[in-house]
Amino acid sequence: MTMTYTENSPSRPASGMGASRLAKLTIDLWLAVALVVITMAISSVKPQLLDTSNIAAMLKTFSIMSMMVLGLTWVIAAGKIDVSFMQIAALSNMICASCVGYGWGWAIAAGLATGLFVGLVNGWLVAAMRLPPLIVTISTAGICASAAAALGKGTVIRIADPGPVGSLLNTMLWGAVPVVVIPVLLIGALAWFMQERLAIGRYIYAMAQNEAAVRGVGVPVGKLTILLFGLSGLSSSIAGIMLAASLSSGQPMIGGPYLINGLTVVLLGGMMVRIGKPNILGTMTATLFLGVLFSGAALLGLPDYQRQIIQGVLLALGLAVATIASRHHRGKKKGH
Amino acid sequence: MKRLRFLSSGYGRGMAFILLVLIVAAGFATAEPRFLTQASLSGIARHMAANGLAALGLTFVVIVRKFDLSLAGVAAFSAMSMGAVIAAGFPLTVAIAAGLLIGLIIGGISGFAISRAGFPDIVTTIAVGSVCSGLAFLYTGGRSIFQNFFQSGITNLNDARFLGVGVSLWFLVAAYAVAWLVMHKTRTGLAFYATGENPNAAAFSGISTSRYVALAYMLCAAFTVLAVLLILAESGNAETNKGANLMMPAYAGVFLGAAIMGGTSVISTFAGILLITMLLDGFSLMGVPYYYSDGVVSLILLLGVVAFSDIARTWIGGLKVLFGQSGTAGRASGGQV
Numbered sequence: 109m110t111m112t113y114t115e116n117s118p119s120r121p122a123s124g125m126g127a128s129r130l131a132k133l134t135i136d137l138w139l140a141v142a143l144v145v146i147t148m149a150i151s152s153v154k155p156q157l158l159d160t161s162n163i164a165a166m167l168k169t170f171s172i173m174s175m176m177v178l179g180l181t182w183v184i185a186a187g188k189i190d191v192s193f194m195q196i197a198a199l200s201n202m203i204c205a206s207c208v209g210y211g212w213g214w215a216i217a218a219g220l221a222t223g224l225f226v227g228l229v230n231g232w233l234v235a236a237m238r239l240p241p242l243i244v245t246i247s248t249a250g251i252c253a254s255a256a257a258a259l260g261k262g263t264v265i266r267i268a269d270p271g272p273v274g275s276l277l278n279t280m281l282w283g284a285v286p287v288v289v290i291p292v293l294l295i296g297a298l299a300w301f302m303q304e305r306l307a308i309g310r311y312i313y314a315m316a317q318n319e320a321a322v323r324g325v326g327v328p329v330g331k332l333t334i335l336l337f338g339l340s341g342l343s344s345s346i347a348g349i350m351l352a353a354s355l356s357s358g359q360p361m362i363g364g365p366y367l368i369n370g371l372t373v374v375l376l377g378g379m380m381v382r383i384g385k386p387n388i389l390g391t392m393t394a395t396l397f398l399g400v401l402f403s404g405a406a407l408l409g410l411p412d413y414q415r416q417i418i419q420g421v422l423l424a425l426g427l428a429v430a431t432i433a434s435r436h437h438r439g440k441k442k443g444h
Numbered sequence: 445m446k447r448l449r450f451l452s453s454g455y456g457r458g459m460a461f462i463l464l465v466l467i468v469a470a471g472f473a474t475a476e477p478r479f480l481t482q483a484s485l486s487g488i489a490r491h492m493a494a495n496g497l498a499a500l501g502l503t504f505v506v507i508v509r510k511f512d513l514s515l516a517g518v519a520a521f522s523a524m525s526m527g528a529v530i531a532a533g534f535p536l537t538v539a540i541a542a543g544l545l546i547g548l549i550i551g552g553i554s555g556f557a558i559s560r561a562g563f564p565d566i567v568t569t570i571a572v573g574s575v576c577s578g579l580a581f582l583y584t585g586g587r588s589i590f591q592n593f594f595q596s597g598i599t600n601l602n603d604a605r606f607l608g609v610g611v612s613l614w615f616l617v618a619a620y621a622v623a624w625l626v627m628h629k630t631r632t633g634l635a636f637y638a639t640g641e642n643p644n645a646a647a648f649s650g651i652s653t654s655r656y657v658a659l660a661y662m663l664c665a666a667f668t669v670l671a672v673l674l675i676l677a678e679s680g681n682a683e684t685n686k687g688a689n690l691m692m693p694a695y696a697g698v699f700l701g702a703a704i705m706g707g708t709s710v711i712s713t714f715a716g717i718l719l720i721t722m723l724l725d726g727f728s729l730m731g732v733p734y735y736y737s738d739g740v741v742s743l744i745l746l747l748g749v750v751a752f753s754d755i756a757r758t759w760i761g762g763l764k765v766l767f768g769q770s771g772t773a774g775r776a777s778g779g780q781v
Binding site: 189191233236237238239242243244246247248249250251253254255257258261262360367368371375411412413414415416417419420421423424427428431435 | 511513557561562563564566567568570571572573574575577578579580581582585586692695699733734735736737738739740741742743745746749750753754755756
């Protein structure tokens with residue numbers, strides 16, 4: 109039920125020859141290289157890919173998607189699973205849309221509070237009630253989806269004024285970069301700092317390997333689990349609020365497709381930087397990668413279902429690399 | 445104390461379950477008199493047949509302590525495949541055989557990836573499900589298939605009756621009877637349970653655990669195909685969203701049944717799915733909007749697993765101590781898992 113990936117490898121080669129360091133960097137950041145390659149390949153066939161309006165659209169999708177899965181990344185990195193994030197986003201989206209009448213400030217607060225609350229409930233059920241994360245989050249996902257649909261009686265809630273979030277999304281810098289990218293990147297950088305430089309990052313990756321041992325050395329694993337699920341709910345509710353502003357409406361059915369999208373970017377992201385382990389930088393790169401791929405596929409005229417097949421294959425590929433990397437790692441360790 | 449131990453035994457749980465079913469039925473019957481009419485009951489039987497087959501398949505996977513989230517994708521792809529075979533003019537048996545073959549292949553792929561290659565089960569089955577629901581669009585690009593459906597006789601699976609009961613329910617009972625015999629009366633069944641309980645110990649006892657895990661996934665996919673077959677028979681056409689509503693009831697049936705009956709088994713799944721189908725049909729009869737159904741099932745599932753969790757049982761044990769009953773009473777009810 110839990111997903112285990114590779115051992116932590118704290119002893120990174122500190123320094124070496126310039127060439128081998130470059131090789132290591134390429135291996136670490138190969139997804140970023142793939143991103144550049146695929147962008148160049150698609151834009152050589154369809155130059156519209158790099159039109160300012162298309163770049164703006166891709167960056168908007170990137171901002172929403174990376175908020176959707178930022179917290180999920182750590183939940184999966186800690187060896188747990190959360191399949192409720194997209195429905196939390198849908199519920200926050202509907203709550204935000206139905207509270208806009210009281211002013212955008214309240215709407216945002218209500219949306220965030222909903223996401224945080226559901227996330228904390230998930231975490232509490234997993235940590236304190238010792239229930240399997242899948243069963244917990246599958247149930248809360250169903251409840252959130254129903255609640256979202258019930259708020260709009262099965263249909264959408266229109267928003268007249270997309271408010272401050274809308275202006276963040278629709279104001280462009282240099283004609284192609286929505287302003288919202290800046291706070292998203294700042295949040296990403298903060299999360300990266302927490303993951304790489306603070307103890308909490310070490311605990312997350314240690315939990316995936318041996319929760320009992322982490323508990324044994326005195327880490328409050330239960331509280332950490334609740335925190336991770338809470339953060340996952342909070343970050344996907346940010347995405348839900350952004351979607352409300354972006355679509356000028358609350359859409360109850362918006363969650364569905366994000367499940368596979370979200371898991372794909374997290375696991376694909378786990379193929380770079382910390383090979384076989386979901387991490388923030390990888391997730392954000394993979395989000396951009398998938399955004400370019402889908403935009404390109406749409407420009408090339410591929411129907412929706414073919415994109416879905418491509419995505420499933422990419423997800424399987426991410427899994428295969430993660431699994432093989434972890435086995436390789438384990439094998440090497442045994443050899444020592 | 446003896447009485448309390450009886451309550452936590454298998455018979456006590458069975459009685460408690462029957463009581464729960466009667467209470468739910470009585471509740472619906474008073475709230476909505478149409479609940480006990482012939483039409484409503486045969487509707488429940490039909491829906492239970494479809495939900496029950498999917499849940500039975502999932503039971504095997506849960507017994508080996510894995511999850512399968514590809515149900516909806518497998519159902520969509522096999523529904524469209526069977527529809528395409530029927531539309532091409534082949535007899536129904538060929539269509540069913542093709543559907544089962546597809547199910548076994550997909551289940552085999554997931555099972556192999558998880559048991560042999562060591563892929564994580566949840567994400568692997570999500571990926572497989574995603575690819576399958578994409579493949580479902582291959583035949584018609586998403587349009588409904590209905591050609592030859594009535595000539596092929598598939599609707600008989602839904603309409604025909606035997607001894608006054610729809611054939612689909614007999615089909616369900618037969619499937620559960622065979623599954624019960626295999627899972628609880630043979631070495632094969634024991635091997636499934638051993639694989640789930642402790643794979644290492646099972647492997648050292650000479651059980652090929654990866655084979656049983658793969659087999660569980662194949663059975664799950666095959667039963668999902670049979671479940672969606674009944675749905676096609678009811679609606680008389682094949683669409684890509686057929687089977688989208690199979691997964692939540694299946695999970696709720698398996699885990700709620702396990703929570704009530706004290707462990708995953710063929711009988712507990714039967715109990716769980718009976719309860720879930722009654723609730724779903726009762727609510728839809730009372731005119732509760734469609735979008736509440738998933739939420740209701742999810743809420744019941746969550747309440748069920750919380751109420752019957754080990755932690756909740758220790759609380760109940762603590763309450764008993766608090767109210768002056770003997771402390772062993774708490775252990776008697778908490779000891780059985």
